[in-house]
Amino acid sequence: MEQRISESIRELFGIEIIPQVSRPEAKFGDWATNVAMQLAAQLGRAPREIAEQIAAHLRESGNYSEVSVAGPGFINLKISDGALRALADTIPKKSRDDMTVVIETNNPNPFKAMHIGHAFNAIIADTIANLLETSGARTHRVSYHGDVGLHVGKSMWALLRYVDGDAERLRDVPEGEHNSFMSQMYAEGARAYKEDETAKTGIDELSKQSFAREDALYAAVYDTVFGWSFEQIDTIVARLGNKPTDKPPFLESEADVRGVKVVKDNVPNVFQESDGALIFRGSEYGAFDNVFVNRNGQGLYGARDLGLMLLKNEKYHPDKSYIVTAEEQKDYFKGVLAAARLAMPELTDVTVNISTGTVKLTTGKMSSRDGDVIEIAWLFDQVAEAIKARGGEPTEDVMAGALRYAFLKQRVGGDVVFDVNESVSIQGNSGPYLQYAHARACSILGKVGDNFLGVARGDIPQYDEHERSLIRKIGEYSEVVERATIELAPHHICTYLFELAQEFNRFYEQCPILGDGRQRVRLSLVDHYRRTLAAGLGVLGIVAPEKM
RNA sequence: GCACCCGUAGCUCAGCUGGAUAGAGCGCUUGCUUGCGGAGCAAGAGGUCGUACGUUCGAAUCGUAUCGGGUGCACCA
Numbered sequence: 001m002e003q004r005i006s007e008s009i010r011e012l013f014g015i016e017i018i019p020q021v022s023r024p025e026a027k028f029g030d031w032a033t034n035v036a037m038q039l040a041a042q043l044g045r046a047p048r049e050i051a052e053q054i055a056a057h058l059r060e061s062g063n064y065s066e067v068s069v070a071g072p073g074f075i076n077l078k079i080s081d082g083a084l085r086a087l088a089d090t091i092p093k094k095s096r097d098d099m100t101v102v103i104e105t106n107n108p109n110p111f112k113a114m115h116i117g118h119a120f121n122a123i124i125a126d127t128i129a130n131l132l133e134t135s136g137a138r139t140h141r142v143s144y145h146g147d148v149g150l151h152v153g154k155s156m157w158a159l160l161r162y163v164d165g166d167a168e169r170l171r172d173v174p175e176g177e178h179n180s181f182m183s184q185m186y187a188e189g190a191r192a193y194k195e196d197e198t199a200k201t202g203i204d205e206l207s208k209q210s211f212a213r214e215d216a217l218y219a220a221v222y223d224t225v226f227g228w229s230f231e232q233i234d235t236i237v238a239r240l241g242n243k244p245t246d247k248p249p250f251l252e253s254e255a256d257v258r259g260v261k262v263v264k265d266n267v268p269n270v271f272q273e274s275d276g277a278l279i280f281r282g283s284e285y286g287a288f289d290n291v292f293v294n295r296n297g298q299g300l301y302g303a304r305d306l307g308l309m310l311l312k313n314e315k316y317h318p319d320k321s322y323i324v325t326a327e328e329q330k331d332y333f334k335g336v337l338a339a340a341r342l343a344m345p346e347l348t349d350v351t352v353n354i355s356t357g358t359v360k361l362t363t364g365k366m367s368s369r370d371g372d373v374i375e376i377a378w379l380f381d382q383v384a385e386a387i388k389a390r391g392g393e394p395t396e397d398v399m400a401g402a403l404r405y406a407f408l409k410q411r412v413g414g415d416v417v418f419d420v421n422e423s424v425s426i427q428g429n430s431g432p433y434l435q436y437a438h439a440r441a442c443s444i445l446g447k448v449g450d451n452f453l454g455v456a457r458g459d460i461p462q463y464d465e466h467e468r469s470l471i472r473k474i475g476e477y478s479e480v481v482e483r484a485t486i487e488l489a490p491h492h493i494c495t496y497l498f499e500l501a502q503e504f505n506r507f508y509e510q511c512p513i514l515g516d517g518r519q520r521v522r523l524s525l526v527d528h529y530r531r532t533l534a535a536g537l538g539v540l541g542i543v544a545p546e547k548m
Numbered sequence: 549g550c551a552c553c554c555g556u557a558g559c560u561c562a563g564c565u566g567g568a569u570a571g572a573g574c575g576c577u578u579g580c581u582u583g584c585g586g587a588g589c590a591a592g593a594g595g596u597c598g599u600a601c602g603u604u605c606g607a608a609u610c611g612u613a614u615c616g617g618g619u620g621c622a623c624c625a
Binding site for chain 2: 360391440509516526
């Protein structure tokens with residue numbers, strides 16, 4: 001498209017220019033370009049006059065069924081119905097062919113419950129992974145978890161009190177309550193750490209033990225609850241519709257060893273000693289000064305993230321490695337990446353941090369520190385209620401679809417205000433709306449079974465107004481997916497699929513299909529639409545049900 | 549204090565590589581039940597695109613300033 005126009009301009013004016021081409025409102029045409037206005041200053045002539053000249057030239061080419069000039073100098077182009085249908089068969093270009101990428105798609109810490117914020121990040125990361133795969137990259141979903149450190153100490157403090165010398169007592173906790181039990185234990189430990197000096201000392205000691213785990217009781221309790229954590233994480237993540245991560249997961253204890261070595265090996269050229277700690281002067285690189293190894297020689301998260309980069313590289317040799325985190329960690333990662341560039345130059349520009357916004361309730365920010373968390377099971381219950389209220393069947397696919405879509409429809413990076421009723425809504429611009437639209441199309445197709453012949457290839461149909469609008473919209477799919485994969489922006493797909501479903505619903509209201517004289521053409525459109533919608537939902541990780 | 553992000557309809561958000569009367573969902577008002585799934589469709593009300601300058605033929609979009617909100621800034625992750 002761009003190429004043809006730029007050729008015309010070269011022939012007419014001898015100017016090289018890449019014209020801007022856009023998809024205008026349907027009443028203007030299938031495509032539009034403002035290139036005449038871009039050229040006006042250069043040529044010193046009126047834009048409309050230039051537009052007329054280009055339009056005449058394009059008309060002669062015979063590539064368009066209609067070429068017109070409108071407004072201040074737009075050139076509107078319309079293509080034939082046959083060309084429109086061919087366009088709808090276009091497959092998105094693969095912008096990352098031959099690339100290997102790694103992406104962290106979930107990293108909630110063991111010994112704590114997963115909450116909305118984890119779900120939000122996990123869904124975004126998993127969908128970005130889908131986009132990476134769609135763009136042709138060999139994609140490895142990985143996870144990284146804090147198996148050692150202070151938060152473990154806090155949980156262990158409460159857990160050891162609970163078992164009171166006998167690890168078997170953990171069996172008393174019913175399986176379905178593991179998540180809230182862990183949540184409760186962590187909250188108790190966290191409170192004691194803040195309020196009770198004696199407890200604080202004990203917790204600090206228990207934190208240290210998380211590395212070696214030499215005490216038999218400690219190890220037994222740790223192993224049991226550690227196991228529960230991963231069962232919970234895997235179950236919940238699957239329930240959210242995420243694809244599973246590679247096993248075994250990356251652990252902070254492993255990353256720690258490697259990272260601390262990197263830091264120590266790079267003193268004083270990259271890291272400097274300050275107050276007995278090893279720090280990186282991130283303030284010289286647009287971040288902030290940060291401690292990587294504390295004065296006791298223990299690695300902090302900065303060191304561990306460096307170690308993790310090494311581990312990922314050894315396992316996968318990725319061209320790109322994505323880490324999706326909340327925006328709070330944006331500047332922190334800027335510093336880590338700057339340090340990595342200096343300390344591990346061979347890995348420069350491999351790791352990229354994508355930051356997401358904050359999930360907020362109407363009542364404030366999600367937090368796991370004070371135990372005031374919204375658990376994901378509760379969230380699913382809310383969705384189920386909302387679906388039942390509409391007389392629907394709350395299947396796992398529909399609940400996951402509602403949640404994923406609610407989290408994915410905004411641009412990545414912005415805050416999400418999580419109004420439970422609003423986000424869980426199953427009408428309007430929502431996951432279930434799309435799923436319903438898909439089921440409806442399936443229902444129609446199911447009534448004719450495999451008996452309909454559709455329109456044979458090469459048989460160019462003449463579309464009526466509504467049919468044409470639908471096929472035109474279907475034809476935008478590949479462009480939208482390309483844009484979303486390049487920008488790693490799933491919301492473009494959400495916006496498009498919603499418009500597509502709306503276009504279909506409009507078509508559906510206006511055009512009788514079964515028994516109509518245009519049945520073949522219309523059935524073929526329904527089928528084409530159904531496939532496109534299913535493909536788009538697939539990229540979002542949302543199941544396209546045949547019935548609901 | 550310094551840095552980064554955000555500010556578009558009552559609410560939640562698209563649009564931001566500058567272009568045609570600024571779009572959608574929710575909510576509100578009205579219409580569509582004799583047709584393939586009404587979780588739908590159609591129509592209406594609702595906007596100084598935070599504010600002010602600037603660049604441009606043209607600014608929600610770019611620049612500067614300013615106001616408002618959020619986040620980060622040393623041994624926690």
